[in-house]
Amino acid sequence: MTETTKSPSADWLRDLPLAPGAPDLRMGTRSLDVTDWLPVDDKTAAEIELRRALLAEHGSDVARIVPGHETALTELTSLIEIHLQRRLEPSVGSPIEQLAVATAEDILLMWRDEKHWRLIGGTLLFPNQWTLDEKIGKTLANIHAPVDGYDELLEARMDQFFDRLSAARPVWRRNWFFHDDPNFYQPNRLAQAPVATVDEVDSLFIRSEWQTLRRLAFSGLLVFTVKTQVAPIAELKARPAIAEQMCVFIESATPRSLENKDATDRDAAILDYLRSP
Secondary structure: OOOOOOOHHHHHHHHOOOOOOOOOOOOOOEEOOHHHOOOOOOOHHHHHHHHHHHHHHHHHHOEEEOOOOHHHHHHHHHHHHHHHOOOOOHHHOOHHHHHHOOOOOEEEEEEEOOOOEEEEEEEOOOOEOOOHHHHOOOEHHHHOOOOOOHHHHOHHHHHHHHHHOOOOOOEEEEEEEEEOOOOOOEOOOOOOOOOOOHHHHOOOEEEEEEEEEEEOOOOOOEEEEEEEEEEEHHHHHOOHHHHHHHHHHHHHOOHHHHHHOOOOOOHHHHHHHHHOO
16 A cells, blocks of 8 residues: 555545435535636646647547537637636637636536426546547437436436526536546446455545536626546545545445446455555
8 A cells, every 4th residue: 555645736635526325416506606607727738738649639529519509618718708707719629629728627508498407518628537539419418318326316306406507606516536547538338347445445546527607798698617537546545534434425325326336346355445554
């Protein structure tokens, strides 16, 4: 087992939603101060460079928008330029490609038709086991179909929440998963390997998405941003209070909850690891 570390760049671990017990899925939204909308940290510059490389390699597979929504894209671009206090780089390419490398976040747009909210495009350079091609044009229910329990626990609430969200009251939430691959670009759904020993746990990572939702004032579309953050599980162990919260969560989790966190066939070893000296 490697010696535990504690890096300030992983302080986001303190925001992990670790409430024990039912329900298995929660929206967990909180009010967002708009000044914190697109945060910059010590990893942002390197992440934007990675995004440039991924955009050059994958093009429209990771950045595109359904035709007919150009006005909303222009509104979004203006909003981001005002927030960043700088213009986006016109030399990068199309407006959606400029957006892809303006920040470290993936930025997605949701549009309401007569019945449903649908994903109509955006940027997805740091995917967590999905692609734009799989989800673009689909409803919230279709997008979340792989999440066990979404239809039962969240579908109706999510649709209502999206309908009520106002431009003046953006929100944020965070999710997390145990992964054995620290790469940001993970478009394919892969089974996470079982982990049986404490030494094997030491090679795991916590992958988390800090997500925000805000409505565009003029077009009415919803903007969904995703800041991906990854830390070795040793960073969690180095924070004993948070590590114990994680243990309590795991001990109270249902099989479905463990599966949704990629913790199935790993939970016992993770508990031993986090509580070991």
